Amino acid sequence: MCCHLWKASFVPLIFALALAVTASATIAVAQTDYPTKPPQLIVGWAAGGSSDLTARKVAELIKNPLGKPMVVVNRPGAAGVVAANEVIKATPDGYTVLLVKIGQAVLQIVRGTATYKTDDLEPVAALSASPILLAVRGDSKFKSLKDIVEASKAQPGVFRFGHSAVGGAPHLAMELLASKAGIKVKHVPFQGSSEGIAALLGGHIDAQLLDPPGEGLEFLKTKEFRPICVFEEKRIEALPDIPTAKELGYDSVVRVWTGLAVPKGTPPAVKDKLASAAENVAKDPAFVKFLTDASDVPMYLNPGDFKALWLREQAAFKPILESLGLVEKK
Numbered sequence: 001m002c003c004h005l006w007k008a009s010f011v012p013l014i015f016a017l018a019l020a021v022t023a024s025a026t027i028a029v030a031q032t033d034y035p036t037k038p039p040q041l042i043v044g045w046a047a048g049g050s051s052d053l054t055a056r057k058v059a060e061l062i063k064n065p066l067g068k069p070m071v072v073v074n075r076p077g078a079a080g081v082v083a084a085n086e087v088i089k090a091t092p093d094g095y096t097v098l099l100v101k102i103g104q105a106v107l108q109i110v111r112g113t114a115t116y117k118t119d120d121l122e123p124v125a126a127l128s129a130s131p132i133l134l135a136v137r138g139d140s141k142f143k144s145l146k147d148i149v150e151a152s153k154a155q156p157g158v159f160r161f162g163h164s165a166v167g168g169a170p171h172l173a174m175e176l177l178a179s180k181a182g183i184k185v186k187h188v189p190f191q192g193s194s195e196g197i198a199a200l201l202g203g204h205i206d207a208q209l210l211d212p213p214g215e216g217l218e219f220l221k222t223k224e225f226r227p228i229c230v231f232e233e234k235r236i237e238a239l240p241d242i243p244t245a246k247e248l249g250y251d252s253v254v255r256v257w258t259g260l261a262v263p264k265g266t267p268p269a270v271k272d273k274l275a276s277a278a279e280n281v282a283k284d285p286a287f288v289k290f291l292t293d294a295s296d297v298p299m300y301l302n303p304g305d306f307k308a309l310w311l312r313e314q315a316a317f318k319p320i321l322e323s324l325g326l327v328e329k330k
Contacts, residue, residue: 110327
């Protein structure tokens with residue numbers, strides 16, 4: 001009797017173990033064969049914009065190193081949070097990848113406007129960055145950053161600058177510069193860079209933050225805009241005559257970086273394949289030329305260094321966002 005009971009309970013256990021081993025083997029094979037179909041690259045901004053164009057270039061160039069191209073899917077909304085949520089909720093199998101930007105991985109999380117945590121996303125690689133350019137009208141009384149600082153010390157808030165996202169990287173770049181210079185400036189938010197450019201051309205604001213600088217390139221060429229500085233560590237190749245805020249005495253380095261991320265729990269083997277392919281794209285001469293033509297800059301970081309950047313910038317921007325009253329209280 002006892003023997004029969006033992007057999008009755010043992011057989012299902014053996015069967016369950018066999019299924020588990022088979023499932024593990026199937027997953028391992030799937031990871032080894034990854035990808036067997038084109039992964040989706042989810043973009044949090046509309047088609048035709050700079051983020052979308054970068055995504056499509058990545059999707060095209062990643063075909064050779066990865067073995068499959070990527071399919072770009074636009075999911076605009078909530079400054080990239082809609083797209084991030086879609087990726088986080090997806091099956092973590094490497095077939096849903098996020099084109100991740102500073103807003104999604106740093107600023108929205110610090111502000112409390114994201115509905116997810118940092119660890120819900122796993123970084124794959126940083127690929128590029130858009131420098132931020134401060135420009136005034138060609139006939140502006142502000143000829144240099146020195147003029148802006150002196151005028152703002154004499155009349156706090158007299159200098160009005162436009163940007164396209166409250167609490168976004170361009171907004172914070174100017175606020176960081178202002179704090180370093182000990183001045184107060186007035187920000188004027190717009191729905192997009194085109195509105196800000198129109199406002200500057202019309203004389204309704206004193207300056208506009210361009211991200212990337214290429215958005216105002218035609219006006220720089222015709223001298224309708226005068227460049228003041230870029231918020232970079234060093235001058236950018238596309239615009240070598242424009243000084244950095246740092247070299248002018250104000251250590252305000254802020255850039256709008258772009259990379260790839262996947263949902264938490266993505267198998268290491270799959271993530272490694274994506275990371276290797278992304279590194280190839282970042283160093284591809286065709287990608288570097290694409291970035292230079294758009295006045296962007298290459299910025300490759302491996303998964304570990306990319307995650308360190310997220311955490312470092314979250315800590316750096318938190319006090320600035322808090323001082324501006326842009327962190328939601330729980």
